[in-house]
Amino acid sequence: MITSDLTLTADKSYLISSNVGIKDCTLKVEPGTIIKFNNKTSITNAGKLIIKGTKEKPIVLTAEEGQGTWAGIESA
Numbered sequence: 001m002i003t004s005d006l007t008l009t010a011d012k013s014y015l016i017s018s019n020v021g022i023k024d025c026t027l028k029v030e031p032g033t034i035i036k037f038n039n040k041t042s043i044t045n046a047g048k049l050i051i052k053g054t055k056e057k058p059i060v061l062t063a064e065e066g067q068g069t070w071a072g073i074e075s076a
Contacts, residue, residue, distance in 0.1 A: 001037070002047075003024065010031065013036075015064060016035060016041050016070075018041055019041055020042070027049050030056070032058070035062075038063040038070070039068030039070070040068065041063075046075075049073070060075075061073075
């Protein structure tokens with residue numbers, strides 16, 4: 001559970017291995033960031049989620065190779 005403001009930056013690697021919740025805070029994802037998810041994991045948003053890439057630096061949300069599909073983003 002994310003309960004304080006957090007920014008994910010493009011210079012790091014991210015692997016979500018279990019469901020993530022955002023509560024009463026802001027999760028910002030910078031342009032160019034790649035986030036990989038294990039099978040059937042998701043983000044549940046009960047806060048503020050800012051995901052805005054650019055044509056030159058898209059944000060990629062994808063399943064980890066060999067992990068099936070991820071479950072997406074839901075509003076709480």
